[in-house]
Amino acid sequence: MADSTNSLMSTGGVNGLGIVGLNSGMDTAGMVKKIMKYDRMPLDRTNQDIQLLLWKEEAFRTQNTSLSTLRDSVFDLKLETSYNTxxxxxxxxxxxxxxxxxxxxxxxxxxxxxxxxTFSSNSSTDDPKSITKGVFLSSQVIGTSKSLITIDKAHHSFDLTVDGTRTTVDLSKLSGKYSAGVKGGKSLTRLAENIQKQVKKAFHKEGINDISVKVKVTSNNQLEFYTDDGLKHNITINSVANNSILNDLGFKDGATVSTIDSATSLYNLRDQFVNADGYFTNKSTPTDTFNFTINGQAFKFTNNDSIDTIINRINATTTAGVTAFLDPESNKLMFTAAKSGDYNHGRPGIVIDDTDGVLKSLFKIDQTNSTVGExxxxxxxxxxxxxxxxxxxxxxxxxxxxxxxxxxxxxxxDTTDIVKKVNDFITAYNKTLSGMNEQITKTRPTKSGKHYDPLTDEQKGQMSEAQIKKWEDLAQEGLLNNDQLMISTVTDLRTKMS
Structure with a gap:
């Protein structure tokens, strides 16, 4: 009885997909695979039919795109504007x-x-030539970032270039410690006076006896090289290889002249205006306000406002009817009317009421400067x-x-545009007709008497990517062969063109 049991369990097995207990030598796994393949055939056929319909839909879509292009070209020809360019x-x-x-x-x-x-305008006057004191070159704020300037044997010289002439300024005879807030011999003011003397001596050696550059201390405790002749000058300051004092004076190597910094508040620019005293005597704090009107539009600012702020607000106020800008070369503030011509019938197109005198004092602008547009x-x-x-x-x-x-x-x-539209129509018509005829007349290719049907997943698994592409390209050919809708469309196109 034990031998009989061993015989029943010795053949077949789960791994071989055999039938337990039968030792007949049959390929049961192959039989099951064939049965499953047979069972999948209806599903594969359905999937192939769906794929054929999708390909056919795509073929119709391609022809529909051509018809849309043709329709658009016909529409262009029907427009009256197509012939009126x-x-x-x-x-x-x-x-x-x-x-x-x-x-x-x-x-x-x-x-x-x-x-x-021309446009009505108003701007800073030409006399003096600049609203600033010539040009200026300012140091860092002394007394805040540079509380003490020490001139000694190791730090006493710098190079100064004025209008192309470069010379070395030696301050070794001014040795000592200078600071803001000190009066007398070691004050910044006395230092500035002595630097100016050394600048004149240095340029005298270069053959220049009337150097226009001066040196002073601003109200912000800055050392400043400047000119006050109203002319444009080029000033550059550089460090020297040995014994340089430039950094101690608060200047960067290569610092050059500055024009008005339009982003800085008017209060911090007060040393740069020729007539600053005439305004800042009565408006002496940063928060003091000033007013003026342009063409009846009122404006109000404080000394803390910058020139940029003033300009931007004027330009944003369309009711003022002007455009304002600062000329970077001359530092002149200019107003130009928003519209051209003599629209005020001989009267100025820009009417200014300088209530607090800021425009006249700082920028040398008043009503008498207004011009009339022509x-x-x-x-x-x-x-x-x-x-x-x-x-x-x-x-x-x-x-x-x-x-x-x-x-x-x-x-x-413009006949060129008309010819182009006609040619576009002819091209679209011929392309559409040619494409449809090709689809109607092309037959489906065969292999061994059978059409190239869409591949099943199993078939694709046995082929390379290149083989799959070649097969599917053949399978998509001729899907619209003798399609009655296509034939009818071609007939309609030919009839309408005959």
Whole structure:
């Protein structure tokens, strides 16, 4: 009985997918695989049919895209504007820039510009030439970051370049310790006076007897090299290889002249304005306010505000009707009217009421500086015109005057654009018809009398990527062969074009 039991369990097994107890030698695993493959055939066929429908849908979508392009080109041809584009020929665009609308009348226009419209303006006066004391070069704040300046045998020289002439300034005879807040021989003021003397001596050796550079201490306890002749000068200060005092004086190596720092508050710039005393005597604190109006629009600021703040607020206030800016070369504050021409009938286009005198005292601007804008004067085909602006429209043609002189402007229909639209239509029509005919006439390829059907997952597993692509390309050919919808569409296209 024990032998019989061993016989029943000795053949077959789970790993071999055999049937336990049968020792017949049959390929039971292969049989099961074939049975499963047979059972999957309806599912595989369904998946293949779905894939064919998806490919066919994609083929229709491609043809539909071509039809959409053709429809768009037909639509362009139906638009009236497609035939109304204009081209402009201009003999001198330095006199006027010309553009033509689609409804512009074809023709020739003789343009003559005698005078351009100008803008009313007001700016700092030219006398003196600058609203600042020439140019200036300031140190760090002495007494805060540099509480003590020591001049000795190891620290006493620097190089100063003025308008291209460079020389070494030796302060060794000024040895000692100098600081802010001290009066007498060791004060910053006395140091500045003595530095100026040494600067003059140094440039005298270079053959320059009338050096324009001066030295002082500002109200912020800064050492400052400056000029006060109202002229533009180039000043640069450099350290020397040995015994340099530059860092102790509060200057960086290579520091050069400064113009007005428009981001700094007016209060901190008070030493730079020629007429600072005339204003800051009565407005002596950072929080003091000042007022003025431009064209009736009131403005209020404090001494803590910067020139940039003043300019930006004016420019943001459209009711003032002006644009303000600071010329970086001359440091002049300038106002320009927002619109051109003599719109105030001979009166200034910018009316200023300098309530607290800040514009006149610091920036040398007052109402007497205002100019009146002028109107443009021109003729078109012999007819004269005068107007406030430099833009003029006639018969759909817009002229923007840019200079005085004469020019001939011609307007004509732009046939280039029309030809392009017609060619675009022909190209789209031929491409659409050709593509559809190709799909209708192309038959599905076969292999051994059978069509190339979509591959099953099992089939793909036995092929390379290149083989799969080649097979599927063949499987997608001819899917719209003799498709009745396509044939009907082609017939309709040909009929409409005949």
């Amino acid at each position: 204009r081209t402009v020929a201009n003999s001198d665009d330095q006199v006027a820039a010309a553009t033509a609308a689609s409804n512009a009348a074809n023709g020739s226009y003789a343009i003559k510009v005698d005078k351009l419209a 109107n443009a004067e021109f003729s078109v085909n012999g007819t004269s015109f005068k107007q406030a602006g430099n833009s003029f429209a006639i018969n759909g043609l817009t002229l923007n005057f840019t200079g005085t002189g004469s020019s001939t402007v011609s307007v004509s229909t």
